């Protein structure tokens with residue numbers, strides 16, 4: 001039973017999470033793959049990466065799609081051939097997809113102490129509201145901020161965005177499971193609604209792009 005969870009965010013947005021417990025062979029035998037992705041799969045160096053990739057196809061099938069409904073653009077961003085938006089993430093033994101009629105991005109990250117050491121690479125203004133002394137919630141908040149920036153990056157799919165300088169996550173409480181983030185990039189300002197929750201020591205973060213974009 002490795003479909004771990006389905007989050008029905010609203011009528012048009014679903015998040016599906018897979019816990020990867022199956023072998024490569026089992027997963028491979030249960031999914032459809034287009035030719036490009038067969039080649040890509042065989043070139044992956046780690047078996048965990050391969051199982052993550054295959055588990056995403058299991059999630060697609062759970063959502064009523066398959067690999068033939070999916071294509072990647074030149075930057076590696078996945079798209080569905082119908083009007084829906086999709087975003088994909090994998091981390092260790094979990095993978096997740098979000099499918100929505102809105103513009104969305106998703107990320108899952110293992111909550112790890114190591115994130116403290118790299119915080120100044122992706123955090124700037126957020127340090128004003130972060131409390132380093134509360135180490136457990138500090139790690140969780142850093143993981144949400146990282147996930148939010150990854151999710152927004154996946155939506156924008158543009159080279160040159162700096163997590164530290166161009167994306168700002170507004171103050172938030174872990175319990176609220178929602179915050180706002182702004183992207184300021186190349187003279188434009190864009191707002192995102194960011195949702196987050198925890199499971200099994202991971203943070204799940206997904207972001208929705210607000211419709212209007214402002215020129216600065």
Ligand SMILES: CC(C)(COP(=O)(O)OP(=O)(O)OC[C@H]1O[C@@H](n2cnc3c(N)ncnc32)[C@H](O)[C@@H]1OP(=O)(O)O)[C@@H](O)C(=O)NCCC(=O)NCCS
Nearest residue numbers: 053075076077078088089090107108121122153154157163
């Ligand atoms: C592309 C990127 C977003 C992937 O994120 P990740 O945490 O390494 O890996 P995840 O498992 O969460 O996501 C991987 C999935 O993202 C998707 N993806 C890859 N490139 C993408 C892009 N340009 N746009 C949107 N989605 C993309 C793919 O679906 C991929 O999985 P798949 O190829 O198996 O289908 C990330 O590697 C990246 O380039 N980040 C931005 C660079 C950066 O500035 N980083 C450091 C700042 S300090």
